[in-house]
Structure formats: C-alpha cells, structure tokens
Amino acid sequence: MSQAIVITDVSPRDGLQNQAVHLSTQAKLELVRLLQAAGVASVEVASFVSPRAVPQMADAAAVLAGLAAVAPGLRSSVLTPNLKGLERAIEAGAREIAVVLSATETMNQRNINMDLATATAVSEETLRAALAAGIATRAYIAVAVECPFEGLVAPATVVALAERMLAAGASEIVFADTIGAASPAQLRALLQAAAPSIPLERTAVHLHDTRGFGVANAWAALEAGVRRFDASAGGIGGCPFAPGAAGNLATEDLVLLARQSGLDTGISLEGLDAAVAFAEQQLGRPLGGRSLAWHRRKRKPQ
C-alpha cells in the first residue's frame, strides 16, 4: 500500500453544524486557513441549507467569499441538499457541491423534510443542475449502514441509491456512517456490494467515531481499496437530526493510521494540532482524537 489517500476535512461543516457555540465567519475562515496550513487539500466548508434548520451555517456565502483570501488553491465543497441551496452556492462562487440522500424514509424526513422518493429525485436534479453549471459533485448516501430510526440498512438498498446518484452525474459517492454505528465487517460488506457498479476511484467513506470504531472502519475501507475519506479535525461533528450521532473520525487519527501504514496524506500532525487548538479555544472545550492526545504528550517536555 503506497498510494496516497485523499482526505476531505469536514470540520467546518459537519463539525460546526451541531455546536452550541456558533463560530463567527472570521473564526471559520481561520479554521480553514489552519487546516490548509496543516496540509489538508480538500475541505467541506459550509452548507447551504435553511438557516432556520441549521443556524450555525447561515453565513455559508460569507465563508465562501472569504476563502480565496485565506486559503488560495484549496479544494472546497459545500453541502446543497436542494436546488435552492445549489442556486445560493453558485451565486456565492462554489466550485464543488455535495447532495445528501439518506438511505431510509425516516432519515430523509427528519433531515431534509422529504420522503425517500422525493429526496432521490431532488438529489438527482441538484446533481444535474450542478453538472450543467460546470460544478464538481459529491453525493452522500447517509445512514448507509444503520439508521437511528429504522435500524440496519441492506447494502443492496444503499448501492441502488448510489447507482442513481452516479447516473445523475455525481463525481464521487460518499458512503456515510452518519451515526457511527458501522462495524468493519458491515462496512466491508457494503463496499463489496458497491464494487461492481461504483468505481473505487470515485468511492469515499465518511465515518463517525461514536463507538470507537472509526479507525477500524477506515482500515476496512483501506483494505477494500478506498482511498478517499472524510474526517474532521479534532473529531468535531455530528448531525443535529440523527439522535446519537457523535463526532466524526478525527482527521489526526486517520492521518496517523495512514502514516503508520505507509500511505501518504500530505497532512502534518503538528499542523492539525494548531487547527484543533484553535477550535478548542473557540468552542471552549477539549477536542481531539486519540492520536492528538498522544502527539501532545510526546511533545511536552518531561
């Protein structure tokens, strides 16, 4: 295993969308700047959703507007669950968007107020419109292993939805373990089911670390050949509409796993430490994956 892996850090979006403390636009931009300085090449910076549903993301346009000055050359994406979100994102200069389709009826209702059929059609039309506008696209398939409302989801159901997103023009399919309930065996089964129809180079996984399986699941995905991952600096994260969802797989844990496995990420733990320290100061609480705690202990003079 020597091929590099690509990490999209989702801390400014998945991380901040559920926090009691709302960061200022300037603080979000500083977080993104620190992530890029750490070597992160791809960041999900905001979501264009209803400010009533997620007030933490109300300044998405201002975040995009400020990006060029603080993080030139960064690959940045934004979440746009519907055409209205896409229109706002295009107006704000977005170059990559992500749609979010959940694999169950109830999760779509809770998250975006649509039934599964409507959510699928709206995701398709949003992808097509983005494609027509020359914008790169990702498609999340959320609750891809287990739904907090409906329980286990059959891999075939998830793969069928992913195939529809691919056919509608998604450049990347992101299988999301939204509540961090997957085991490595379940994730492997899903990736095996997806392999015949979803090209590996267009497959990403988005993991949460609710039960401490984040790194184990990342390893299962690596063994299955996946090289694209979402993670969040400091492990900040969680969906406000998915009960029990805890933080994302910490970027620093994934970086250390990759490094110790001979895979280059281009990201430094030192740099991530600075980004996480900033987020800790902003949010007023300690953050960080296990590897960051280890890194900090190692650095401290005895």
Ligand code: COA
């Ligand atoms: N951005 C901003 N406003 C939006 C919007 C978007 N993407 N989509 C719809 N709206 C506005 C409409 O213009 C309308 O405004 P008005 O009341 O001032 O006329 C209002 O929201 C209701 O529109 P409607 O189409 O009926 O949407 P809804 O109430 O069914 O909500 C979503 C649908 C998707 C907008 C909403 O559920 C949402 O934002 N969910 C957040 C999902 C999320 O971020 N989850 C976490 C990450 S996965």
Ligand code: ZN
């Ligand atoms: Zn998530």
